[in-house]
Amino acid sequence: MDVRSVKQALDAAVEAARWAPSVHNTQPWIFKVTGTEIDLKADVDRQLRVSDPSGRELVISCGAALFTIRTVMRCQGYEPAVRLLPDPDRPSLLATVKAGTPIEADEQIRALGGEVERRRTHRAGFADVPVPGHLIESLGRKAAAEGVRLTPVVHPAAATVVAALTQAAQGVQSQDQRFTLELLRWSRAPESTREDGVPAGAYPRHAAPTDPHFPQRDYSWRHAWGAEGGQGRALGALVLLTTDGDGREEWIAAGQALQHVLLYAAAHGVSAAFHTQALEKPHLREFLREELCGGAYPQVIMRLGVAADDVKRAARRPLSEVLEE
Structure with missing residues (x-):
């Protein structure tokens, strides 16, 4: 396995994961890259203690980031190997994702990857265009x-x-x-x-x-x-x-x-x-x-x-704030 290619894939996946949707755009995640693997951790300091005391919405947000990682790794040419909740003694560690078998991403996966940064959350009514x-x-x-x-x-x-x-x-x-x-x-x-x-x-x-x-x-x-x-x-x-x-x-x-x-x-x-x-x-x-x-x-x-108005691109924290060294 090409070490440089794997590193590029992991870096691209973490960069893209920042653009996942999250409740109130709290971005409640921390990533760590070690070798050929990404750790996805919940940033519990960003949990909504009043409206989300169980952490359900926080974990859903992190799940969206996990799918983004999987998608972009496939776009980069590697099948992701995912382990959920791998360590009971580290409850904030939600998943590890390892670069697995080299693959050729199909057109549908590439289409999903192309929408990661373009996707927007809408906060109003829609145009009068039915969803098929x-x-x-x-x-x-x-x-x-x-x-x-x-x-x-x-x-x-x-x-x-x-x-x-x-x-x-x-x-x-x-x-x-x-x-x-x-x-x-x-x-x-x-x-x-x-x-x-x-x-x-x-x-x-x-x-x-x-x-x-x-x-x-x-x-x-x-x-x-x-x-x-x-x-x-x-x-x-x-x-x-x-x-x-x-x-x-x-x-x-x-x-x-x-x-x-x-x-x-x-x-x-x-x-x-x-x-x-x-x-x-x-x-x-x-x-x-x-x-x-x-x-x-x-x-x-x-x-x-279908959004009736243009939706402003939401802000995202820089990689330095979400990537654990």
Whole structure:
């Protein structure tokens, strides 16, 4: 195995993993490259202690970074060999990825790799352009490849229920001072130079409501922050990602499935808007599990559609901050 080629592949994979989606753009990961292997660790200092006390969203975020590593290593010509949760005595070590057999990446893998930095999180309604049913079916197969189920919410009554739960969770969280302070930690003023969190240009100042209405996080909090636009009103396709279990392995799988779905959707001109508020309230999440998910555990709620406005590229921490020597 060519040592120089392997090092290039590992470096490219870590560089790309920085662009994975994460809750509030917390980027809660640390990487370490040793020989032919990458360690993926959870940065627990970036955990949301109020809204994510179990670390579920943190681990899902890291799972998205793991799928990015796998994809880029394949683009670089190596089949990744992954070990999940390899050391019980090091709970923050979520996975190791080793450069395995040399391969030739196919066109689909290269297409996914090409979307890693182009993918954007959307925080408003969508243009009135339907997401094709065959694309939703394809996204379901991508999620299934990671051991996760993607379920479209097609019945209007069910969509109304999910929207109502999102509104309820948002309303309760907005009255919780601890939650508000935690959210403000990851909100970025227009003049901020920080390279994490949600910048003021990453969401519209006044977003038009969807029907049913899915509220967005209030990152501006009493400020006139936000970008112009946000007039798209279409709901898009509402989907859930669910798993049969609810441990760290399933959370990692949900993150990998999420990134697989997002990259494939982006390659077809489709963006995602996330609505995790109800999943951060245990009793609302349990209601969803029992009443709409057939007993499966909901891990992600999102809308898919064609963005009506340009979405600003989010900031990312420099490699020096996420790479452990």
